[in-house]
Amino acid sequence: MVEVSLENVSKLYGRKVAVNDISFSCKAGEFFSIIGPTGAGKTTILKMIAGIEKVSSGEVYFNERLVNELPPQERDVSMAFESYNLYPHFSVYENIAFPLRAPKIRGSLSPEEERQKVEGMADFLGIVKLLDRRPVELSGGEKQRVSLARAMVREPQVYLLDEPIAHLDARLKFSTQTLLKELAGKLGVTIIYVTHDYREALALSDRILVLRKGEIEQIATPEELYHTPSSDFVGRFIGEPPINLIDGELVSKAKKTFFKAGDDFSIQIREDLLGSMEGAASQEDGKRMVRLGIRCNNIKVAEDRIGDNSFQLPVYAVAREAESSLITFELKEVFLQAKKEEWVNYALSDKVWLDFDQDHILFFEKTIELTKG
């Protein structure tokens, strides 16, 4: 079990910068996720840690040991690839057993011990029935679980898992995610996990690194990331539906400050929030403009007026969820969505009252484009 540290690591492909001067460290025993959109550089980072890709500059450390020049087999890492990379001529059993037969370990396991390990892992991941098959006979989801089993069957210094459950259907994905969390807890080993799915990252991780175009946007615990994203980009990337983002103007009237977006939408901003709001605001066409962020479950919706600061909007549409409703409103530039913990039957264009919980309002500088989708 090691601590993995990257110091000022960059990766260039020709003149294209894939990873730009990033530093972080993943503690020994930590479940550390790297998330970001496609092309952000997630897999490149993982491959540099594995030793499959060389760093262009910077250092990679396992504990105090500089590993830049070590080949993959000497780093003692175990990797699961999104593309599975199963050996086509081997059975599933032989694929999973393969890492146990690597030169370094060979001889240390009796056939009986090997069988126990392989079958144990296969059983855990629900693929015992597949052990005698060949990869070509498997579905994508089955191949992915075989690939995961092969990665997890031995105990290296670090596990590097690249989208290991991305291709499972929804229900299997959830159950495998739970198994993976159980396994991680049991092993207590350092795991670096790459995904584009915020759900997996939130559920599994001790900490999460959000990557944007080869650079670190934020590193935080799942709770911090969800509640206090450092930018509009992070807020938008975490959560379903994504955080509401509204661009508006700061208007001062009689010593009160209002956030105003169009004619229907104006709320007075609590005094203790003015500092953070001013910090994020910028001058546009002679106006003070700022981007407000709030999650759908921090907006109260009711048929009657809620408080002094509530306002009315017509209902655009209502969608039902397990035990709640997601109500959509249309603003000039964006849609606004609010959750209500019951099933409502609002008709089209019914006017209802909204109230923003100011304990959960965030202000951002504008770093992403907003569209109505």
Added chain:
Amino acid sequence: MSRVRLEHVWKTYPGNVVAVKDVSFGCEDGEFLSILGPSGGGKSSTLRMIVGLEEITKGDIWFDEELVNKLSPHERNVALAFETYALYPRLNVYENIAFPLRARGQSKSEVDKTVNSIAEALDLTDILKKDPSALSDGHRQRVSLARALVRRPNVSLLDEPISHMDERVRAVVRARIRRIHDELKSTTIYVTHNQAEAIAVCDRLVILHQAELQQIGTVDEVWNEPANRFVASFVGEPPMNFISGKLESPQHVSILTKGGKEDFEFRGEVDPNYVGSDGISIGVRPQQIKLSRSKGQEASIAGSVKIAEFQGDNAVLTVKLENLDNSEIKVVVPAGRMGGEGETVWLEFSPEIIHLFDGDIPIIQRKRG
């Protein structure tokens, strides 16, 4: 807009493969109906028979009072939008939408009027001049929808229209689809394998599995009174939990644990013949279980939190029931009440959340209202 009715419809493929088995249901004029089920359950065949792309082996399909079995897709006047519905790459958005109208020989001014009004309803006015290659997924899907709807179809059929779309925009696209339906007062049939999506948009759900109709009902009915154990498990994520118990009386069911017998009261009528049976499956939804960190007055089952998965506003707990053969049960709690792994908790099932099954069959009748 039309009312659609399927009466004892069958689809058999060569080799005696039954894809749709004696399915009957109706979709009212102006209704939004979701057809939900796992892949291979018969959804696509059903959809294709409604559209007219697939011959009906047996049974009848009606649009209002007209039997459409023998009508071509064109004569049925249905709009079909797939997620991957290809747009004409050389035509701009306006021309793509106008295409079916021109094909019908409408005048230039008629076409213009119709295209503009549908573009406004779908919020496409700003992009009418763009080429399909320059569009986002959301736009492309709406253009495809606009082209389908511009003909004023009798029925709109949407086949997995957003299942591969970027997650960021899905919630908004769902809202839009529902809005368009409400505004145009169309009859919409929406096919998906995704239960959350089906629930989100529809008035009623049709659930198909293994070629057969499992249930048709409002979201409320399907959620609270699933017709069988398959429906109970398929709708909801995480799925309903099942624990084995004994029916003690017409009002009580018990669970035998190592710590003793726990009696749970339930609401609704049960066939008295079942009293005394054990091996009854008690179903409880993870979203409805009440979790406490101390033992209260109410009947409860003790367990320990094995795994806690943070989800944002909620957390999913996997609770191990040590007194019940280490079986596991899922509970959804607000994230603020997630707690830590290893904690001891008590799970309470209030009378209205208890479902009882004898094998596949639900045995509680609940009064409506």
